[in-house]
Amino acid sequence: DIQMTQSPSSLSASVGDRVTITCRASQSISRYLNWYQQKPGKAPKLLIYAASTLQSGVPSRFSGSGSGTDFTLTISSLQPEDFATYYCQQSYSTLSITFGQGTRLEIK
Amino acid sequence: QVQVQESGPGLVKPSQTLSLTCTVSGGSISSGGYYWSWIRQHPGKGLEWIGYISYSGSTYYNTALKSRVTISEDTSKNQFSLKLSSVTAADTAVYYCARYSSRDNWFDPWGQGTLVTVSS
Numbered sequence A: 001d002i003q004m005t006q007s008p009s010s011l012s013a014s015v016g017d018r019v020t021i022t023c024r025a026s027q028s029i030s031r032y033l034n035w036y037q038q039k040p041g042k043a044p045k046l047l048i049y050a051a052s053t054l055q056s057g058v059p060s061r062f063s064g065s066g067s068g069t070d071f072t073l074t075i076s077s078l079q080p081e082d083f084a085t086y087y088c089q090q091s092y093s094t095l096s097i098t099f100g101q102g103t104r105l106e107i108k
Numbered sequence B: 001q002v003q004v005q006e007s008g009p010g011l012v013k014p015s016q017t018l019s020l021t022c023t024v025s026g027g028s029i030s031s032g033g034y035y036w037s038w039i040r041q042h043p044g045k046g047l048e049w050i051g052y053i054s055y056s057g058s059t060y061y062n063t064a065l066k067s068r069v070t071i072s073e074d075t076s077k078n079q080f081s082l083k084l085s086s087v088t089a090a091d092t093a094v095y096y097c098a099r100y101s102s103r104d105n106w107f108d109p110w111g112q113g114t115l116v117t118v119s120s
Helices: none
Strands: A004-007 A010-013 A019-025 A033-038 A045-049 A062-067 A070-075 A085-090 A103-107 B003-007 B018-025 B034-041 B047-054 B059-061 B069-074 B079-084 B093-101 B107-110 B114-118
Touching: A004 A085, A010 A019, A019 A033, A019 A085, A019 A103, A033 A062, A045 A062, A045 B107, A070 A085, B003 B093, B003 B107, B018 B034, B018 B093, B018 B114, B034 B069, B034 B107, B047 B069, B047 B079, B047 B093, B059 B069, B079 B093
Parallel strands: A010 A103
Antiparallel strands: A004 A019, A019 A070, A033 A045, A033 A085, A062 A070, A085 A103, B003 B018, B018 B079, B034 B047, B034 B093, B047 B059, B069 B079, B093 B107, B093 B114
């Protein structure tokens, strides 16, 4: 299985900050990388697919980049509603889909 | 707009079979381009893909769970189901159903999730 490793595991930031979360794959996955946001007690929500394509309705302060093994999710100016846990997910191996362990974004 | 919703028992005894159903509204599970998926999340932990069933009825499972998992569909009811046999406390988790796009390779939408506890 392709292992997905996110860093950091947790992060404290303030409203208005620019934040970057990293996801690294154990082998090249081209651009088959998605990002999800999960709030407590809720299901994950798709933010970005194919490494950099913003899902419809997602604010433009979210952006994604990367290819191969290294990917980033950036929030350009944190809003109060952005404090959540973020997961990356690889879909390169569609018979063995895997997620990162999550990055918890907390208010400083 | 497609919506998915899980249903099933919240408590299962050890060694028994966990059974959940996902009801799809706003679209047909037989329409091309989508796989119908199960994903679980252990309490306070990350996400684990369990498997999915394609629009043509083919199934694909996580190798770690493959010997215990069956995903099936009922097109007449526009539902798909998960069966996980020989459960233990390690199978206690929130179980989500979700639609997977075979073209764009994402999960969306997700159901709200249902907590299944394995306990005697």
